[in-house]
Amino acid sequence: MVGMRGWSRTYVAPVTVLVALLVAGCGGGGGAGSAIPLPTIPPIVPGCSGAPGVAGTIPSVQASGAINPSATPVPPSQVAVQSDPQGLSVQLDGVPDGLTNETLTPQYSQYLHTISIGGGTMPYTVCFSQNGQNGVTVYYDPAMDTQASIGNIQSVLRALGAQSSGISGAGIPVVAGHRSPSAAPAGASGTDGVAGEVEVLYDPHTVPYGSDRMAHMEAAAGARSGRTISPPGAPQIARILYVPPGRERAVEEALRNEPGVVAVARPQYRYLESMVPQTAPAVPVNDPEYNIAPQWDMSVIQAPNAWGYLAAQTPPDYGSPSVTIAVIDTGIDTNPQNTFVASDLIPKVTYAESDISGVTTPCATITGCTAVQDDDGHGTNVAGIAANITNDAVGFAGVAGGASLQIYKIFGPSGSASTSDEAQAIYDAIRHGAKVINLSLGSAPAAGSGPDPVEEAAIEYALQQGVFVAAAAGNERSQGVQGLDYPAAYPGVMAVGASALNDSASPGKLAGATEYVASYSNSGPGLGVVAPGGDPSGSSDNDPLHWITNDYSTTASQYPCNGQKGNPPATACAVLIAGTSQATPHVAGAAALLLSVNPLLTPGQLVRIIDATADDIRDPNQGHGRLDLYRAMAVVEGDPNPPSYTPGVPQFIAFAYTNSGAVNAAPAIADRTFAFGVPVNANGTFRIADVPPNVGSYKIGVWYDANGDGKIDAGDWFGASGPCSTSAPCASASGITVTQITSATFSLP
Secondary structure: OEEOOOOOOEEOOOOOOOOOEOOOOOOOOOOOOOOOOOOOOOOOOOOOOOOOOOOOOOOOOOOOOOOOHHHOOOOOOOEEEEEOOOOOEEEEOOEEEEEOOEEEOOOOOOOOEEEEEOOOOOOEEEEEOOOOOOOEEEEEOHHHOEEEEEOOHHHHHHHHOOOOOOOOOOOOOOOOOOOOOOOOOOOOOOOOOOOOEEEEEEOOOOOOOOOOHHHHHHHHHOOOEEEEOOOOOOOOEEEEEEOOOOOHHHHHHHHHOOOOEEEEEOOOEEEEOOOOOEEEOOOOOOOOOOOOHHHHHHHHOOHHHHHHHHHOOOOOOOOOOOOEEEEEEOOEOOOOOOHHHHHHOHHHEEEEEEEEOOEEEEOOOOOOOHHHEOOOOHHHHHHHHHHOOOOOOOOOOOOOOOOEEEEEEOOOOOOEEEHHHHHHHHHHHHHOOOOEEEEOEEEOOOOOOOOOHHHHHHHHHHHHOOOEEEEEOOOOHHHOOOOOOEOOOOOOOEEEEEEEEEOOOOOOOOOOOEEEEOOOOOOOOOEEEEEEOOOOOOOOOOOHHHOEEEEOOOOOOOOOHHHOOOOOOOOOOEEEEOOHHHHHHHHHHHHHHHHHHOOOOOHHHHHHHHHHOOEOOOOOOOOOOEOOHHHHHHHHHOOOOOOOOOOOHHHOEEEEEOOOOOEOOOOOEOOOOOOOOEEOOOOOEEEEOOOOHHHOEEEEEEEEOOOOOOOOOOOOEEEEOOOEEOOOOOHHHEEEOOEEOOOOOOEOO
């Protein structure tokens, strides 16, 4: 049973939520493979860094980015801080805060928190990203505190060819931030969220669905009207209430303690996660020509090789039309004169509607439907990246060219969308059979933004129904933000960051360019992978390798299609654009392609496979790595000769385990703080200090799960220490040798 954000409700969840904690020191290294058949431990992130075991310096959590507690309905996580023996000193963000055992409640912040146990020069320190999840424990046992490393680190690095690559992005100027204004739109009341609306979640067991009780309570509280957006049978009843402007807080307070009310809040604003675009000249692109610069993104994720698994089918489909991607965004260009979209996207749309300001307007037919007409261009671009028809000699290629599309327009002229409209679209996408949801939108935890109970309830319902959800990590890292935007920060969501190319050695040429994580791209606990998103120096940057190139809308007002306005309308519309918005549909398309091969894959399994098969681009902000569609498809296809790959050191995890002798099994991990393994630092070092004394004898393993199946078996990389005891540091853990498993059966040493 999994509780949601500490609210009084329980239900069976098919996707297990993970603790968003990081290893001591909180610096260096990327993510790691899954330790059991569940989503994997988040990556180590910079910005909360320092020498191993030393708390890093982070901005004050009292900065202006902190959420106003009175406007935040989601209770923050309580963290149990424990040790053996008890009575060790505890620091929260470098400030003394009592002794173990105690409970801390770090507040929501756009910065990561550090929790340190013990004094001296080597306290046990973890980074923590507040996401409202309960059941979080930070545990420390100084008696067995072990500083260890991968012994053959140099040979692994040589195998990787890991010399200085110059991919850090230093010195490359960027334009970061949301395309839309960061301030709340006109009509917003202070920093509390959308004016004139209040969200309520009810427990259906306390307030029976369809009864008059909810309406009576809402009217008594001062609501003028309301509507239910959740479907019958959902774990919570989600209602959107319409109230007189200025009375939102009063209605919230009146309802907060009523029987059956799980949560009450103001809807939040969400913004597009793209940077300022630049329209591109219309070019006669024959989409199979992947060596051209404008679609470098498809080349680096090895999409052509992945499509090769499906190209032999008759006809080649590059994905199944039975798998539908729901793009919840600014709509799509329904103008039939846009030949790119009319040929590559419109025929694939099986359903479309707008959800704006509480009004749902479906399209009877998609062509010419004004309700979802994209006057921004963002949604058209995102849909094109995910699912443009592939190999038809028209326009651009999409990741899952054979998949179907659903289109939901939730952004109006203000450039922002409410979480209540977003939740409505999510529920409707599930009702219409979507298997993948793309959310290229978000808002960093700052005043007036952050977690939203109705938004999260809709996403959790999607995960329960077997729907994979990908969301943009955010574009604010270069502004000092640490961690992920919402909704990417919710447990179970695949948070996607952006990668970019440094082609300074040969401008405009893909050959010789190096890949790095775009400096604007958010990172932190919970980041899944990065995917191509671009990193231009500004709106006048003319190098297509610094952007993502794909479809655009003929009615985009701010940046007219191909520089044209008015009559005659453009007949082929393309754009250069960048951001985590563009990275996200690469992953959504990848999930759709994997589901085309195996429609029984769950959201958790898709997360594991995409994480485990990602490429290490040797950037500490990469999460588990950069999406590799070819390797992911090879796993799902069961390719007996998959593409060879030597994992990067940061893709390993270390852990204490107790089931020596188990054959092709998941390790029985004994760690308390890092119950799914400790990410290994980029230099091969790690620290195991969270094994309770009652465990007794154990060994330390270092593992890369190559196929994401949660078991240590053929194809994985693994190494182990000799016997260890919790009564002292493990001497045999210094210099563990990792090798690739080649035998069909493997017994844990």
